[in-house]
Amino acid sequence: MARALITGVTGQDGRYLARLLHGKGYEVFGLVRGQNNPKIDILHRELPFVTVLNGDLLDLSSLLRAFAASDPDEVYNLGAISYVAYSWENAMLTTDVTAKGVLNMLEALRLHSNGDVGRIRFYQASSSEMYGKVQEVPQSESTLLWPRSPYGVAKVFGHYMTINYRESYGMHASSGILFNHESPLRGPEFVTRKISSAVARIAADLQTTLTLGNLDAQRDWGFAGDYVDAMWRMLQQDEPDDYVISTDETHSVREYLDLAFARVGIDDWSPYVEQDPQFMRPAEVDLLIGDSTKARERLGWKPTISFEQLVHMMVDSDVARVNGTAVEH
Ligand code: NAP
Ligand code: G4F
Numbered sequence: 648m649a650r651a652l653i654t655g656v657t658g659q660d661g662r663y664l665a666r667l668l669h670g671k672g673y674e675v676f677g678l679v680r681g682q683n684n685p686k687i688d689i690l691h692r693e694l695p696f697v698t699v700l701n702g703d704l705l706d707l708s709s710l711l712r713a714f715a716a717s718d719p720d721e722v723y724n725l726g727a728i729s730y731v732a733y734s735w736e737n738a739m740l741t742t743d744v745t746a747k748g749v750l751n752m753l754e755a756l757r758l759h760s761n762g763d764v765g766r767i768r769f770y771q772a773s774s775s776e777m778y779g780k781v782q783e784v785p786q787s788e789s790t791l792l793w794p795r796s797p798y799g800v801a802k803v804f805g806h807y808m809t810i811n812y813r814e815s816y817g818m819h820a821s822s823g824i825l826f827n828h829e830s831p832l833r834g835p836e837f838v839t840r841k842i843s844s845a846v847a848r849i850a851a852d853l854q855t856t857l858t859l860g861n862l863d864a865q866r867d868w869g870f871a872g873d874y875v876d877a878m879w880r881m882l883q884q885d886e887p888d889d890y891v892i893s894t895d896e897t898h899s900v901r902e903y904l905d906l907a908f909a910r911v912g913i914d915d916w917s918p919y920v921e922q923d924p925q926f927m928r929p930a931e932v933d934l935l936i937g938d939s940t941k942a943r944e945r946l947g948w949k950p951t952i953s954f955e956q957l958v959h960m961m962v963d964s965d966v967a968r969v970n971g972t973a974v975e976h
Contacts, residue, residue: 652717654678654704654752655725656697657686659832660772664723664875669696671879676717678702678710678726704748707755714759721882723770724752727802730836731776734798735929741797742804749805753812753820768882769820771809774802775867775893775935777824785938788824788889795930806889813887821881823874826893826937829957830871831964838900839868839961842907847965849919850911857919860926862904865897865934870952870960880946893937894950906958911966 651668655661656677665675675696679687680703690697700716702709704726727745728734734741749771760767778786779795794800806822813820833840838859848854869892877892908916942948952960967973 648672648674649720650674650676650717651721651723652676652678652700652713652719653723653725655727655772656694657684657690658725658729659830659834659871660725660828660875660878662689662694662832663830663871664725664878665694665697667872667875667879669694673721674698676700676713676719678713680704680726704744704751707751710751710755711758714755719767721768721770722752722756723772723878724749725772727772728798730834731796731798732836732926732928734796734801738797742801744801745798746801746804750808753808753818756818757812757816764816764818767819768887769809769812769818770878770882771805771820771822772878773806773809773822773824773889774799775824775826775891775937776932777803777806778935779930779932781932781934784934785893785895785936786891787938788891788941795932796928799932810889819882819887821884821887822889823878823881824889824891824937825874825877826867826869826891826935828869828871828874829961831961832871833961839903839958842903843958843961843965844968846907846911846913846962847969850913850966851969853969855919856921858921858923858926859900860922860924860928861931862900862920862922863933864931865899865936867893867895867897867936868903868954868957869894869950870957873948873950873952877942877946877948880948884945888945890942890946891937891939892942892948893939894954895937895939896954897934897936898954902954903958906955907962910959910962
């Protein structure tokens with residue numbers, strides 16, 4: 648039985664990935680941080696097959712213990728401070744966790760492998776946020792990086808450190824440059840989930856107003872379930888590499904609003920939506936659209952859920968939650 652260690656197992660992607668790997672017959676270990684983390688209950692309830700290991704990306708010795716306890720064949724480093732807006736207010740913490748945390752994981756792997764680094768495959772969760780002020784449209788693996796947030800800068804560090812450990816030590820370390828991916832498990836701070844949950848509450852007369860920031864931003868939004876499959880495919884390749892994972896389509900926040908409100912029968916959302924400067928960013932990433940040709944050709948990967956299906960899935964899930972008929976995702 649292959650063994651996988653996942654950091655960030657309590658997050659959106661970690662939960663989808665844990666389920667995918669379990670379905671493929673892996674023994675799954677998940678790193679969970681903090682004292683009495685409330686999300687442990689979610690894991691026990693939804694993913695009882697995950698062996699929970701206590702540790703923190705900031706604490707190398709805890710990572711070494713996690714490697715010793717799991718002795719993994721594959722490691723998926725998904726743990727991060729992942730909310731871009733928060734990263735300006737907590738730039739140093741974001742750098743410690745999202746940048747230096749990657750280095751801690753790579754060092755833990757190197758030390759644990761005792762000179763045989765090739766036996767453990769490593770996935771790093773890089774991000775399209777690294778493209779920031781985009782230098783090319785669409786963005787591919789060779790597009791120049793120009794991050795626009797402390798989060799983006801931290802991800803660039805992790806990305807290049809992963810490449811450096813691959814080139815320095817011959818590590819099977821791959822980096823997935825994933826564009827935005829969403830699901831009913833998306834955190835409520837992200838715009839897609841913020842909209843879907845508000846739409847469900849507005850439809851149920853529990854809320855009257857949704858306050859947002861920049862409605863013109865464009866993102867390449869896919870479904871998280873598809874994207875964790877791409878992570879797994881990367882680690883099944885003979886050679887490690889870097890891959891863009893995206894739908895290769897872009898849509899604005901306004902288009903997301905159109906589809907989300909229409910799903911509950913509201914064609915004109917303007918009476919419900921307000922804009923507030925507090926949700927504007929010091930530097931915005933205006934447009935993201937990926938070119939995932941390499942992943943499609945070499946990994947045989949492609950997205951299975953369209954933008955419209957994704958919006959409907961998220962709104963329907965939140966409507967079910969509000970009505971007390973929620974199903975597991
Ligand atoms: P998420 O839901 O925010 O999950 C982040 C995970 O990181 C959580 O499990 C969190 O634990 C954990 N974490 C935070 N600080 C940690 C620390 N100090 N030590 C150990 N774990 C820590 O993020 P996601 O959407 O699943 O994304 C997964 C990864 O992909 C992240 O690295 C993200 O930056 C990257 N990414 C995401 C997207 C996207 O669109 N979703 C796109 C590109 C890249 P708690 O639950 O305890 O807070
Ligand atoms: O949903 P968001 O917060 O996601 P963002 O910043 O694109 O970051 C996500 O995707 C990255 C991949 O590119 C990941 F690396 C990262 O970890 C995260 O998962 O914001 C999307 C867009 C932004 O342009 C933002 O300015 O929506 C705009 N927006 C407008 N109003 C808002 C709001 N975003 C949020 N969170 N809240 C608003 O009220």
